[in-house]
Amino acid sequence: MPQTGEQSVSEYGIPKKRFPGKKRENARTAHSRRPRIKRKRTKRDLIAQWGSTLFMAPSVIGVLLFFVIPFCVVIYYSTLNNPIAKEFVGLENFKLVSSNEAFRNAVRNSALFSVIAVPLAVVLSLILAIALDNKIPFRTQFRSFFLSPMMVPVASVVLIWQVLFDYNGAFNELIGKFGLEKVDYLKSDKAIFVVVVLFLWKNLGYNMILFLAALSSVPQDIIEVATLESATPRQIFFKIKLRYLASTMVFVTIMSLINSFKIFREVYLLTTDYPYETIYMLQHYMNNKFRKLDYQALSAGAIMMSLVMIVIILILFAADHHYGKDLEG
Amino acid sequence: MKRKNHILIKVLASLLAVSMLTGCGAGKDGSTGSAAGASETMSAVADANLSEFAYVASFADTPENSDFYSCQIADGLLWSQSYEENGENESTAVLKGMDPETLETKKQLKPSDFVEMPETADGELVNTYLNDFGFAADGTIYAVVCVYQYTEGTEDYKNTFYLVHVTQDGEVLFVNDIGSIMGEDGYISYLSVDEAGNIYMAGDSKIYLADSEGNAAGTIDLSDWPNGMFRYKGKIYVMIYGNTSLEAFPIDFAGAKLGGKLNNFPVNRGTYHAAETSDGKLLEYGSTEVYLNDPEAGKSEVLFKWTDLNIAGDQVQAMAQTGEDTYLAVIYDWNSGDASVATIHKVARSEVPNTKTLTLGMLYEDQDVTSTAIKFNKSQSDYRIEIKTYYDWNTEMSYDEAMTNFQNELLGDNPPDMVYLTNYGQETISFNTLQSKGVVQDLTSYFANASEIDLNDYAPEALEAFSVDGQLYGIPTVVYASVPTGKKSILGDKAGWTIDECMNIIEAHPEADILDYTDRSYTARLLMGYSLDRFANFETGEVNLNSPEFKKVLEILKQQKSEIDYTEYESMESSPKRMEKGKILLMDNTFSGPEDIQMYEAMTGGAAFIGYPTMDGKPCYGLNFDGAAMITTKCADPDAAFAFVKFSLMQEPGGWMYGIPSNLTAREQYFEKFFTPEGSVKGNGIGWDDWEYTYEDVTREDVAKLNEFLANAKVMDPHFNEVYEIIDEEAQAFYNNQKSAEDVMDIIQSRVSLYIKENR
Incomplete structure (x- = not known):
């Protein structure tokens, strides 16, 4: 265990110092303070990203079309008085239903x-x-x-x-x-x-x-x-x-x-x-x-x-x- | 290699993504998979609508008192038969050839001049009828003439049929008595002539064949009554109703038999007339649309809808082609007696004035509404009312499907501008549903500001029918009351009774049927339909379906049949006879006029117009209506739509409407007719096989009674049908002696309570 003032090096090569009153640093927190070096994205990375997006697109579109959007429509309908006049009534329908x-x-x-x-x-x-x-x-x-x-x-x-x-x-x-x-x-x-x-x-x-x-x-x-x-x-x-x-x-x-x-x-x-x-x-x-x-x-x-x-x-x-x-x- | 694999994978993925997205697309024309025949017709309609041409009609009024029956075009003249009075109670047919444009009579023939008129004894009368006529290639006329000889006041009569061949100027070529060919009870409705001069006469499930000299050439037996004949590609076809529409069969003259059915005919199941055009096609029309059909090629097109030309299709007596893209239609209004001739020709669409269209949605086509819409269209040039119906006669669509389509459109984003409600179908698409969903709009302010309409001049029950919380959504044109009626000697001399009194009388007369035609549902409707509150109160939420009173109802229902078997009644005495003998307790009658009140008095030996039982015993009758136009909330032009609503209310109720005018002034005029010589019902009769009645004059008391029925009439409880469905389902175990009444009542109580809680 390093003593106060002694230096030691973590597994990532970062000097570890112990300071009085300060929380002891561990590898995880040290890693999070490590300066991030942004690696330049290569053409290969871009192609890979587009490719994966393309593969996911049908599923995402399907989920949006058949689940997410209809659910949003349902939320919209629940705030109206009727489907013809379409006047916003807030939570009135919820009150009526929950009191039924x-x-x-x-x-x-x-x-x-x-x-x-x-x-x-x-x-x-x-x-x-x-x-x-x-x-x-x-x-x-x-x-x-x-x-x-x-x-x-x-x-x-x-x-x-x-x-x-x-x-x-x-x-x-x-x-x-x-x-x-x-x-x-x-x-x-x-x-x-x-x-x-x-x-x-x-x-x-x-x-x-x-x-x-x-x-x-x-x-x-x-x-x-x-x-x-x-x-x-x-x-x-x-x-x-x-x-x-x-x-x-x-x-x-x-x-x-x-x-x-x-x-x-x-x-x-x-x-x-x-x-x-x-x-x-x-x-x-x-x-x-x-x-x-x-x-x-x-x-x-x-x-x-x-x-x-x-x-x-x-x-x-x-x-x-x-x-x-x-x-x- | 790896790079190539990557590219291949990505290309395949893209194709997959695109194919999945395109697979979500709709059909070719937005249709949803209807039958191939229907879509072909629909595309023809669409093509016609988008065409650069349109058809327009110009009208010529006919001379006063002229009739038009069985019209045909030949040698440039419009030939039509009419009738002339020939002494008292006698009439004779007349065949006129008129100028199609001026309607000036150019030629006139009286069949009575050609045939031998019989000697008549005292009291014997003779009418001459022209059953049908046709033209040979040389322009001469063949006709079937019927001489009807009868003795007034008796059932003695004699028909003599002649086949007549004359020139257009009246020169007789031959007259043959064809009674021996037809037999004693034979009848001829249609006559056609082919290019060789052979004669085809059809009627009474037979076709009689004759050569050009009128000599009999054979008889063909048909499966059913013929509904017309037409010439096509040199052959004569007879039309007979099949399962769903008319079917046409060629007649083989030499073989005296029918050939195989003509394929691709008709285009529309509503077609009831066909005629060959100059270019070898068939001109087909029904009450809605007119088609040009080429059955051989399997192609057809819609020429126009009758309503587009402001013509009521059901009033078209005859139609023929008079030139290229030119047609003549003879229109006769059976209600008013007005007749006109329309010349229809094709013009460039740009020549047709633009008008704004308002759609009026209704389930089935209604002749009176169509007639009113046409009159409205003719009365002004800014707007057109276009009727949209939801039952497609060309498909196997069921009533429920049609109602669902109607309902979905009303509640969708593009509903019709107006909706026309009638009494039937209320359980599926009731006014209450439409009003609560905000589909129809409040017209109170419109009516208040309309100087032509005085709401005080409308019967209160008519105004209440379509009012909610003081807001008025429409006014029915006519109303009528359903009134359970029985003998005073059994029911007592009163109007109105309680449910207990009703059930006690039923129990006291177990040998009598409760209603003339009845089953459990009708009996339940009688006992609970107008007093459902006694058993299930929607306002308070109270349900009393486990009470001793309801047990009594169940026991009464148990005695009734589950379904009406009409074949049983065929061997029974008629309803009036059974009522007279006390074998029926009640008849659930509808009254659309005061004359039937005296009939029921005679039938019962003193009638108790007792009505439906209620909780308090006050008189209660059923309110029914026919005809109410309402404006939808999404109407593009409510002011124009209200102009039509106003117009329809100001018209005299159409001939097809059943009921009494809602307008009190019109109602008074309606009742006053009964006190005039023309409107008197005295001497008119009504009869069943074993009972008949001859009317006396209507009295003021009868009129007052009818008004009283309407004043105490109300609409049946809108929840009754659903509540009864639950009761009937659970009560089956009781009816079949599997469960006790108490067990069944507990379950009914639970389920109906749930229903009420859910819908309060």
């Missing part, structure tokens, strides 16, 4: 559904992935089995669910044989659970595959070292594997969250525009507003939902950054 009882009902139901379904989707798919990562019999067949719901068209999924859970469906027939009364699963408070089961059935396979891929990328040498150091399987999982799965977990959570909103498609086909109140989702509200040409309420609702989604995703990214950063480089 049906909208609040929809927010409550959508949030409840996401809170129940998303963690279940992540945890259950992780458990399945861990199970299939081990050398169990019929491993390939199980993998295909869990992936098969992804290939089934939505209309067929709806049909299957109606056959199962309709008032006169297979489930009620079965419980009827045991002397129990029929339950209207889709038109009662139990509807939310039916929808959760539908969501899990459809999405577990995809999440499981992502986790399987992430599990296979965990460095085996670290696990071997841990095993040699007498780490228990539980410790190996929570201290090593889970850390490596952090990014994938964030991704799976985000995808599950997005897919939890897409469940509207199946719910709409099962129950039409105005379902039982416990499965009335945000998209029901927005779809009905679209049908009634109330684009202002639709836009306001969509923006509010987007903002919530953005906040949640930012939190997830922050969590990923915090837990996963020591695994980078």
Whole structure:
């Protein structure tokens, strides 16, 4: 350790001096104070830059045309009184929508559904992935089995669910044989659970595959070292594997969250525009507003939902950054 | 080598980027993939519009009391048939050859002069009709003459058909009785002559063939009634309606059979007439456009739209080519009896005066609106009203698609300047929707400043129909009321009842049908359509669909059929007979005149015009309207548009409109007609197979009653249809005895509550 007043040279050849009262300089801060020498850009650099811009252009234009610009249009529409007069009303539409009882009902139901379904989707798919990562019999067949719901068209999924859970469906027939009364699963408070089961059935396979891929990328040498150091399987999982799965977990959570909103498609086909109140989702509200040409309420609702989604995703990214950063480089 | 690879990669990348961007482009002419036939027509229309030429019409009024039926051009004369009174209650046909420009009669022929008129006994009368006529190559005339002999006041009659061949000066060449060819119930509507002089007579699903001497040469059976004949490329074609439009089939005279369908005919599904032009093409027209069609080459072009020439296409009786790019059209207004002849010729587009165009959008073409627009266009030279319809008859477009197109355009960036609303379609594109979206503009100040329009002279119910919060958006030309009517002996001597009273009477008479033609939706409309607040109140948000009253409604609906099966009614007695016998509780009638009030009094033996049930039992009738022009917010020239709105309100309601004038002065004049000899309905009859009624004179009490219906009429609750859809969906399990009423009501309560919360 150099003493005060002694000079030493950092790895970059910069003399290091320690001054009383001053923060000790480290390599990083020293590097940042190093004068930047601008290297002259060569023709090759310019060609490379133009080339990369050209390659990126179609994607950028597509994203702008189909995502960014429409989103800006939606923001614009949400501040107007109607699409004909186009008078600016500020946040009036947001106030009206947020004070609407049906909208609040929809927010409550959508949030409840996401809170129940998303963690279940992540945890259950992780458990399945861990199970299939081990050398169990019929491993390939199980993998295909869990992936098969992804290939089934939505209309067929709806049909299957109606056959199962309709008032006169297979489930009620079965419980009827045991002397129990029929339950209207889709038109009662139990509807939310039916929808959760539908969501899990459809999405577990995809999440499981992502986790399987992430599990296979965990460095085996670290696990071997841990095993040699007498780490228990539980410790190996929570201290090593889970850390490596952090990014994938964030991704799976985000995808599950997005897919939890897409469940509207199946719910709409099962129950039409105005379902039982416990499965009335945000998209029901927005779809009905679209049908009634109330684009202002639709836009306001969509923006509010987007903002919530953005906040949640930012939190997830922050969590990923915090837990996963020591695994980078 | 590396450098070359870099260049190649970049070139490929550029091509990829450009191809992706060009792939986003629209179709060739902005169309979105409609059928090939339709786009070809559309491009023809576009070409015509961009053409350096246009067609203009000059009109000649016809002499007073002249009729024009079945007109043709031959040897430079306009030939048309009309009728002359021939003693009391007798008429005889007249065929006139007129100068097309001056309409001066040059030649006149009376078929009754050629045929043998029958001896008549006392009370027997004879009318002579000219069913159709045609010209041979030598200019002589072949005609089918019908002598109709009948006894007044009886159903006895006798038709005698003659095939007549005369010169234009009236010299008779032959007269043949063709009754033996046609059979007892045969009829002939059309006659055509080919270049060889062979005669083709069509009617009553048959074609009768005769040679130039009038000798029978065969009969062809048709699949359906013929709708006209025309000559094309030396052959005679008969037109018969196919699945979607007229179809033309050549007639093989020698083989006495039809040939294969003429391809590429017609250009437009609305075409109902065709004639050959001097250059071997077909001149086709319907009520909207006129085309030149070359079926052999598969090419066609639009010559013009009738409305561009200020002609109501549905009033065109005949059209023919009189010279190169020159046509004659005979126009006859069936409502007013006015007739005129239009000479149409082609001019350079620069010669056509420029006028500003205002578009009037409506779902289907309406003859009365078209007529009003034409009158407006003719009355001034600064503006033209152009009607834009959204239902394309040339495609397989559904009603819903047309409504969606209409709605999208109204809410888009380029809506029509005005919109014309009628009663139908209100559930899809209602006034309430348009007003709440700001599509139509407030006309209160316009009406206030219009000296010709006094709002105090309009019925309050008409003003309320299109008013929101004291702002007036339009006034319907006519209104009418729908009034559920039944027997006083069952319903009581009153106007108005509560929902409970209605349901009690229904329960007390389980053997009777609630309405004459009814199913669950109609019954629900009766019970809830005008008193939905009792069960679902949009203002307070209160929903009572799990109440005992609603349970009663469900039980009543359960007894009704899910859908009307009209075939069942074919074997039943008529509605009036069933009402007379008490087998029906109510008939949901619409009243557009006071004369039907006496009919229902007779039918019921004392009528209770009870109306729709309400919460408070006050009289409630359904308000319907026909015809309201409104100005859109994006109208380019609202002042000019209002000039048309004013003009249309000041016209007498058109002949096709169903209802009573909204203007109180016009309404009074309308009612006064019933008290004049010309307008009296006394002696007129109305009948069903097993019930008939002969009208007496209308009374002032009848008029007062009708006014009372209108004064208490209101529009059906705009939310009823959506609420009923939810009720019907959930109630099926109850109707099928799978669930109890209570279970079903809970779900209905939940879903309708959601609907109300969302839409309040």
